[in-house]
Amino acid sequence: MISADRLPRQFFDRPTLTVARQLLGTRLVRLEDGQRLSGIITEAEAYISKADLGCHAHVGRTPRTQVMYGPPGHAYVYFTYGMHWCLNFVTEQEGFPAAVLIRAIYPMEGLETIAARRAPQPPALWTNGPAKITKALNIHRLHNGLDLCDPQSEIFVEIGESIPDECVTNGPRVGLNTVPEPWKSKPWRFLVHDLPLNRTRQASP
DNA sequence: AGCACGATTAACT
């Protein structure tokens, strides 16, 4: 495959759990100065509605969350822990706040650029975390609200390989330590455990 | 104007 079309808006205009699962195996592309940086999406989490206490939109419509209330197919990029940016894709119809957090990709293009930004970490640790992806691909504040379906946008998603269910694990979302049940345990995290150089978080002893 | 906290990461014991 040389190149593929961007995923259309209707891909994102579906139930968030469907979008999160279907994003696995697709290719996240970042155009930077004409160069393609990309990777296969291997981990994603769903954040669904104002009722979901793990979702930023649980506080309602604010300057920060308004992108999630907007139309599907846009980037929601938020800042956290005083130093990290994280990339999400807005899902479902306008007015319904929901998004999918991209937690891991398998680097495919622009490896030298990615390596330089992630040095001195080894390749397996380049993009196996949401803030690692944004650092590797130089995604930040200015990309918040960007339309992934606009033919001109510098961030988009391409059709990739189909990932069979046997290769997908799902479980509770990461990092919701102080979020009350049942939201803390909703199995809304999807991850591929079977790509060539799959990276997963360190297992506890 | 001030405060507590976080959809994380990397380095350390």
Add this chain to the structure above:
DNA sequence: GTTAATCGTGCTC
């Protein structure tokens, strides 16, 4: 397993 780094966000005063 533990912890520091670091600041936007939303809430209270």
